[in-house]
Amino acid sequence: MKWFWCLFFAFWPILAIAVCAVAPAYGWWFPSAAASPLGQRIDDLFYMILIITTITFVGTQAGLAYVLFTGARRTDPDVDQKAWFSHGSHQLEVIWSVVPAFVLLFIALYQLDVWADYRVKDMFPREKMSQLLEDKLHQKRTKHDSLALAEVTARQFEWRIRYPGFDEDGNLLPLMPDPQPTDLYTVNDLHLPVRVPVMINLKSQDVQHSFFLPELRVKQDAVPGLVIPVWFEAKSQQSYALLCAELCGWGHYKMKAQFVAESDEAFLEYLRELQRQQFFDGVAEAAESAEDDE
Numbered sequence: 579m580k581w582f583w584c585l586f587f588a589f590w591p592i593l594a595i596a597v598c599a600v601a602p603a604y605g606w607w608f609p610s611a612a613a614s615p616l617g618q619r620i621d622d623l624f625y626m627i628l629i630i631t632t633i634t635f636v637g638t639q640a641g642l643a644y645v646l647f648t649g650a651r652r653t654d655p656d657v658d659q660k661a662w663f664s665h666g667s668h669q670l671e672v673i674w675s676v677v678p679a680f681v682l683l684f685i686a687l688y689q690l691d692v693w694a695d696y697r698v699k700d701m702f703p704r705e706k707m708s709q710l711l712e713d714k715l716h717q718k719r720t721k722h723d724s725l726a727l728a729e730v731t732a733r734q735f736e737w738r739i740r741y742p743g744f745d746e747d748g749n750l751l752p753l754m755p756d757p758q759p760t761d762l763y764t765v766n767d768l769h770l771p772v773r774v775p776v777m778i779n780l781k782s783q784d785v786q787h788s789f790f791l792p793e794l795r796v797k798q799d800a801v802p803g804l805v806i807p808v809w810f811e812a813k814s815q816q817s818y819a820l821l822c823a824e825l826c827g828w829g830h831y832k833m834k835a836q837f838v839a840e841s842d843e844a845f846l847e848y849l850r851e852l853q854r855q856q857f858f859d860g861v862a863e864a865a866e867s868a869e870d871d872e
């Protein structure tokens with residue numbers, strides 16, 4: 579029986595390592611390949627930490643298996659051996675405290691760049707974002723205006739999205755902190771330009787939610803009372819899942835929306851279509867058809 583337990587405890591780590599080895603090929607780690615350049619760097623960090631923890635796991639499990647097997651051999655009734663008591667090893671304890679401390683310090687320093695690029699406002703790719711707004715979307719802006727293209731407000735249980743509208747000449751306006759009469763609104767349907775860094779302002783209307791774009795590896799809490807800027811860059815022109823990653827109430831599961839990354843022209847056309855729908859009052863058309871009738 580003792581050999582059964584030895585094999586039993588040795589079996590699980592071997593199975594775990596085998597599963598880890600085949601997991602990337604079956605896509606068990608991630609929902610898909612990272613769909614943003616920063617997401618790729620986050621994946622690289624994930625794999626770096628996975629390698630360190632795998633080495634640690636294999637080392638400790640091998641040590642455990644060694645102890646089990648030698649212990650099982652010693653309890654053989656044919657071997658006459660007294661129990662041996664250990665009071666610990668000062669040297670070993672120093673080693674297994676200092677080595678993990680250095681490993682954690684290494685991870686903390688190694689990931690600083692990615693964290694800074696993702697979350698520190700001064701490190702945001704402001705130049706590229708203002709180029710997009712000014713040169714491609716022809717936004718009439720001053721340098722004090724927000725670089726955000728949309729305000730996303732989480733609430734139980736949906737994502738409310740506010741875009742800036744157009745001025746009388748058809749130029750895109752900057753996004754203002756407070757709602758404007760020209761603003762455009764949608765629910766659960768976020769459209770933004772592709773292959774360029776874009777920024778949103780994230781808010782919550784009630785409880786804490788979490789803005790989650792799994793394919794882009796973007797996850798940020800929406801906190802009541804705060805306006806949190808979040809930037810990301812979609813690599814390909816397609817629709818991505820937008821989910822809530824914070825258990826925010828009974829309808830948490832319903833906060834499934836889409837993020838559509840599209841060309842600059844398609845994005846502007848989308849906003850113009852929103853404007854047509856939102857400001858359509860039927861009067862102009864009625865007047866036109868009345869004129870036709872006459």
Ligand SMILES: [Cu+2]
Pocket residue numbers: 732786787788822823824825826830833
């Ligand atoms: Cu939520």
